[in-house]
Amino acid sequence: MKSSSFFRAACMLALFAPLCTLAQTTVNGPIFTDGPGYRRWSVGINGGLLAPVAASGGSNDFTKWKASAGYGAYIKWQLLHSLGIRADYTGGKLAGNNDRKLGNGDAPGRALNSFETKLKWSASVSAVVNVATINWMYKKNAVQIYLSGGGGLAGYSPKISTQLEGGLTKYSQNSTIKEFYVPIGAGLKFKLSEAVNLDLGYTMYYVDGDNLDGFNYGPDKDKFSYGYAGLEFPLGKRTKPQLSWQNPARVMYDELAQQKANLQQELEASRAANVRLTADVDKLIADADGDGVSDYFDKCPGTMAGAKVDGSGCDLPKDTTPKQIITKVTITEDDRRLIKDAIQNLEFEFAKSSLKPSSYPTLNKVAEMLRTKGFSLKLGGHTDNVGSATRNMALSKDRAEAVKQYLVEQGVNASKIEAVGYGANQPIASNKTAAGRQKNRRVEFTIY
Incomplete structure (x- = not known):
């Protein structure tokens, strides 16, 4: 007897399962279900008309039904923006009779004349699914269409009258009959303000019994x-919005638009930084007048091509002293040892071409040797392979130029010094280890 109602309940759960699953799988971020940021609980009261008939399933065991006053209340918890759990209470009266004739015009010919059932109470728990919103392109909606389905228990007392007696009598000696039922409903909700919503609905109740009207007609x-x-x-x-009125699709769209704008700003900032870095590199390696001194360090730009200049790019004073003819250049072991000490003590600022003061003492000795003995010197700058090839080539050239500039400032003839940058192209150790990379970051001195 109760199997058909359970079958109806199973069918309705199967109907709502895809909607609930869709809501759960689609909602995946705090913009949809941020609990502390939304209001989830609500209560409602309503009034309307009860009738012993359902839009889906027809009437009961009497040919004519009457609409009677009903009332109800509920409390709801919004689980997701489109899914809520609602506990309902409904009460009122149901009535009907056999005054309406059959389809062939005959009287019903049934033993009972009319009934009246007092619905003392009915309590149910239902899932409420928001299936559509009217203004879906807005973050906050104002109109909703929803469906509901669940299960509950009703307590009622039917009274019946027969054709002969005419008066209403109790259907059962029990004061109240209790039966399980399945409520299936739909509704339209309007947001009037942050404090109140208008709820219009229609619910059909399928009772697991044939005793609601006191007549087991079957x-x-x-x-x-x-x-x-x-x-x-x-x-x-009231400062917190209602979760059920939030539109997650629109909120997601705005979030993605903001993320896109943020990424665009970061990209523009990165491009500006690259432009500045390129300008700095060009400034360090540019030599417009070709005097061997970078424009960045050149204090006398525009000198004649091929002119002899000092480390700051300015013309050297004319040498009026008689030139000594050096017939033979001899490089001693002391000279080689001095060059070796200068290489070992040579240090630069990290990732820069600026000499550390600790390099000055040995470089001063090298400068004195070059001045007194007239040696020529070739400076070869080298780096490890960390960073881009362009940056390494520029850094190796700048470091060799920095050593040249210092020696020229100590009185060495600039034309006697050649500064060359090789970047990371001539390693003397493996770049796979820190020790190897340290050895590769060097400036080689070659006297002749």
Whole structure:
């Protein structure tokens, strides 16, 4: 007897399962279900008309039904923006009779004349799914279409009258009959303000019994419906929005648009930084007048091509002293040892071409040797392979130029010194280890 109602309940759960699953799989971020940021609880009251008939399933065991006053209340918890759990209470009266003739014009010919059932109470728990919103392109909606389905228990007392007696008598000696039922409903909700919503709905109740009207006519079980209008009041601070009115698709769109704008700003900032870095590199390696001194260090730009200049790029004073003819250049072991010490003590600022003061003492000795003995010197700058090839080539050239500039400032003839940068092209050790990379970062001195 109860199997058909359980079958109806199973069918409705199967109907709502895809909607609930869609809501759960689609909602994946705090912009949809940020609990502390939304109001989830609400209560509602409503009033309307009860009738022993359902839009899907027809009437009960009497040919004519009557609409009677009904009332209800509920409390709801919004789980997701499109899914809520609602506990309902409904009460009122159901009535009907056999005054309406059959399709062939004959009287029903049934033993009972009319019934009246007092619906003392009915309590149910339902899932409420928001299936559509009217203004879906806005973050906050104002109109909703929803469906509901669940299960509950009703307590009622039917009274019946026969054709002969005419008066209403109790259907059962029990004061109240209790039956399980499945409520299936739909509704339209309007947001009037942050404090109240207008709720218009219609719910069909499929009872697991044929005793709602006091007449076991069969074969179908009884049902009734409730059309209502009511008010819903969200609980919590009004500064927090109601979760059920949030539009996650629109919020996601705005979030993605903001992320795109942020990425665009970061890209523009990166491009500006690259432009500045390129300008700095060009400034370090540019030599417009071709005097061997970078424009960045050149204090006398525009000198004649091929002119002898000092480390700051300015013309050297003319040498009026008689030139000594050096017939032979001899490089001693002391000279080689001095060059070796200068290489070992040579240090630069990290990732820069600036000499550290610790390099000055040995470089001063090298400068004195070059001045007194007239040697020529070739400076070869080298780096490890960390960084881009262009940057390494520029850094190796700048470091060799920095050593040349210092020696020239100590009185060495600039034309006697050649500064060359090789970048990372001539390693003397493996770049796979820190020790190897340290050896590769060097400036080689070659006297002749």
